[in-house]
Amino acid sequence: MDHKVALLFIGVAASLWGIIGAFVTYLYEIGFTPAQVVALRSLSAALFLVLYVFTKNRQLLKIKVSDSKYFVGTGIISIVFFNWCLFSAIEETSISVASILLYTAPAFVVIFSRLLFKEALTARKISALVVTFVGCSFVIGILPSMNEAISLYGFILGLGSGLFYALYSIFGKFALQKYDSLTVTVYTFLFAAVAITPFSGVWLAGPLLLNIKAWICIIGLGFFSTALPFILYTKGLSKIESSQASIIATIEPVVASLVGLLIFHERLNAWQYFGIVMVILAVVIVQESKQKANKQTLISKKSS
Structure with missing residues (x-):
């Protein structure tokens, strides 16, 4: 796989994540219900991913119980x-607002990395945090007129998605020291499916599963918006830097906004779109900060 194909894989993966809404x-x-949808995504994604890894390299399915x-x-x-x-x-x-609030995750990663791994809180990172905060203020409607465009509950849910998504990077950092990304x-x-299914009430939705449209959406959610993009993103990462991949992946909220606009006719005002641009810029x-830090580390190692 060459560099251009890797870039294409990352772009396609981000676009597929963008249509999840x-x-x-x-x-x-x-x-x-939301809990049932989470269970359906986890179950279907786990099934597709297990089948893929089993046919690709079943050795990747072996882990130590203590690493659970x-x-x-x-x-x-x-x-x-x-x-x-x-x-x-x-x-x-x-879809648009939820997607952009999810993209507060990198800001949370910066904060957690500082607290847990003592990573330097540089001027560039601080500026990114400020830009994220201001951008979100425009998206939810606090700025420029102080009239909230969305409910406080919706805002908390959006920030919560960014917070918990950021935790994936933190926990994943430890797991990736011992195991392949796949x-x-x-x-x-698998763990997500086992945890959420008993509390989701998904079995109560039996009659809904008789709808062919439901199965199309479940397959779309589990395969096209979860398993496939994870596989493509992982393949792409094998050929390009993670910082570059993360920047390309910022097309995800753009795609999500287009889905909301073109399919569900969601309307945002000019200030909200300005806020979306600010969050993506952050x-x-x-990511550019991480890329420069990695280069400086590499240069210092070569000179030592």
Whole structure:
């Protein structure tokens, strides 16, 4: 795989993540609850990922029982709560607003990395945090007129999705020290499925599963917006830097906004779109900071 193909894989993966709101919204219209949708995504994604890894390299399915703690973190504490917050935010606000509030995750990663790993809080990172805060203020309607465009509950759900998604990077950092990224992804969704299913009431939705549209959305949610993009993103990361991949992935909220606009006719004002641009800019600032830090580390190692 060459560099251009890797870039394409990352872009396609981000775009597929961006259309997740369409499947979620259609499942809500059919009658599913947010918890049931989280369970359906976790179960279907786990199934597709296990089948993929089993045919690709079944050795990747082997883990130590003592390492289950990593996947409790990535699967239960992160993915379950991240998905519930995101899907609930979509229901409470809109696909566009929920998607951009999810992209506060890099700001939370910066804060957690400072607290847990003592990573330097540089001027560039601080500026990214400020830009994220101001951008979110425009998106939710606090700025420029102080008239809130969305409910406080919707805002908290959106920030919650960013918070718990950020925790995936923190827990995943420990898991990836011992396991392949595909192994981490598979067990993340397996643990998420086992944790959320008993509390989701998904079995009560039996009559809804007789709807062919529901199965199209479930397959779309589990395969096209979860398993496939994770596989493509992982393949792309094998050829390009993670910081570059993260910057390309910022097309996700753009795609999500287009889905909301073109399919569900969601309307945002000019200030909200300005806020979306600011949040995406903050992500780019943070990732460029990481890229420069990595280069400086590499230069110092070569000179020593």
